Amino acid sequence: MTAARTTPAPAGGAELGAPLGLRERKKLKTRLAIRESTYRLIEEQGYDATTIEQIAEGAEVSPSTVFRYFPTKEDIVLTDEYDPLMEQLLRERPAGEPIIESMRHVLRDAVGRIQSGGEAEQRELVLRTRLMVESVPVRARLMESMSMTGRIVCGVIAERTGRGADDFEVRVLAMGMMGALLESIMYWAERGCVDDLLDLVERALDIFESR
Amino acid sequence: MTAARTTPAPAGGAELGAPLGLRERKKLKTRLAIRESTYRLIEEQGYDATTIEQIAEGAEVSPSTVFRYFPTKEDIVLTDEYDPLMEQLLRERPAGEPIIESMRHVLRDAVGRIQSGGEAEQRELVLRTRLMVESVPVRARLMESMSMTGRIVCGVIAERTGRGADDFEVRVLAMGMMGALLESIMYWAERGCVDDLLDLVERALDIFESR
DNA sequence: CCATCTTTTGAGAGTCACTCTCATTTCATG
DNA sequence: CATGAAATGAGAGTGACTCTCAAAAGATGG
Numbered sequence: 001m002t003a004a005r006t007t008p009a010p011a012g013g014a015e016l017g018a019p020l021g022l023r024e025r026k027k028l029k030t031r032l033a034i035r036e037s038t039y040r041l042i043e044e045q046g047y048d049a050t051t052i053e054q055i056a057e058g059a060e061v062s063p064s065t066v067f068r069y070f071p072t073k074e075d076i077v078l079t080d081e082y083d084p085l086m087e088q089l090l091r092e093r094p095a096g097e098p099i100i101e102s103m104r105h106v107l108r109d110a111v112g113r114i115q116s117g118g119e120a121e122q123r124e125l126v127l128r129t130r131l132m133v134e135s136v137p138v139r140a141r142l143m144e145s146m147s148m149t150g151r152i153v154c155g156v157i158a159e160r161t162g163r164g165a166d167d168f169e170v171r172v173l174a175m176g177m178m179g180a181l182l183e184s185i186m187y188w189a190e191r192g193c194v195d196d197l198l199d200l201v202e203r204a205l206d207i208f209e210s211r
Numbered sequence: 212m213t214a215a216r217t218t219p220a221p222a223g224g225a226e227l228g229a230p231l232g233l234r235e236r237k238k239l240k241t242r243l244a245i246r247e248s249t250y251r252l253i254e255e256q257g258y259d260a261t262t263i264e265q266i267a268e269g270a271e272v273s274p275s276t277v278f279r280y281f282p283t284k285e286d287i288v289l290t291d292e293y294d295p296l297m298e299q300l301l302r303e304r305p306a307g308e309p310i311i312e313s314m315r316h317v318l319r320d321a322v323g324r325i326q327s328g329g330e331a332e333q334r335e336l337v338l339r340t341r342l343m344v345e346s347v348p349v350r351a352r353l354m355e356s357m358s359m360t361g362r363i364v365c366g367v368i369a370e371r372t373g374r375g376a377d378d379f380e381v382r383v384l385a386m387g388m389m390g391a392l393l394e395s396i397m398y399w400a401e402r403g404c405v406d407d408l409l410d411l412v413e414r415a416l417d418i419f420e421s422r
Numbered sequence: 423c424c425a426t427c428t429t430t431t432g433a434g435a436g437t438c439a440c441t442c443t444c445a446t447t448t449c450a451t452g
Numbered sequence: 453c454a455t456g457a458a459a460t461g462a463g464a465g466t467g468a469c470t471c472t473c474a475a476a477a478g479a480t481g482g
Contacts, residue, residue, distance in 0.1 A: 021450075022448095023448085026459090062462075065461075144351055169418050175393065179386040433474090435472090436470080446462100451455085
């Protein structure tokens, strides 16, 4: 759902064959350490009160290093790797299927994956979503990445319909859907993340579909 | 279209009776001076290269004063007073009319107003829209204000349908529409603002309406 | 016109995210 | 183990934004 766009990414894609040298393993660990330090601090004292310096200290790296791994503070919280996954799942759907139907399946899959994943993953999702309601910059960044997700959806729609990804109708449709989706997440977050997210998302798609 | 939310607002609303003392007139002038200084500098050297200090200098005020009038740099460019106007126009539409139809009329009215307005107003619109494509923070701020506009639309829909403004369906619908609208503006901006904006907006609504 | 009260302003110091540069450390490779 | 490449840390610098405080300027009653 959120765009992955960081400098030292985990070696583009999921090359299984790569044995991953010491260097790469260390990078992964650092990246994780920064994230965890950030999550912990934010839960303790909130987003605004948490400085990069504290995050660096907690992760036992220098502030410079934090910025080498994440371009902005918001990105530490928001960057994830769902977009490529979503794109893949989306492309796997039958080409004839209406896009909304495809999205429904894909989202069901994705949300299900998180919910059945580790507890840590769920806490992360909740924290991130909470931040999105509480912090203006985080929300802004999320919206930005939503619009990137929208471009991906555009790509898929375009492929299926034979139209260009830059086609006006395609873009308007995709972003309309994104708006509806984002709002359903907001709604969920505002109510303390206690409702069934999957249910909300599906309802949002229903609403969008039938008008 | 964009939310007005600044500290020294032009005396809330349009109280015609107020004779406007010297103090108020000065504030208005300062506000305008800051805006104009900003627009000029941005056109000359771009958004990022323009600092608050330069803006202040150009407007012949201190940097502190700039922040007293506008909470952030983005707000200098984006703050406008369309939201209240839109809300008013929207409420003036017949209650039975479908919301999309109402929006169509309101937008037609609003866009028309700008196009038939002064040339300065049009240049402003174009500059702002261009910035939205070029600058990440500006775009973020615009999205934020779009979601505020969405809340207003929610309010109107709620009134008409008798549902709460916090009703899930209402919110999803409103934000979906906003997404579609925003994307049509992006589309316009990306193509150099040469197409007919009104036409695009209406098409966006059509698309949104018929699915 | 003056005294007083309130609002607006400017100046300055301070915080924090983020950028750039450069020397040092650390891993990879033959 | 020597050599080259990549990652790190340290430090200085920029710019948006906040806060505080004293000076300036408009509003007000006499």
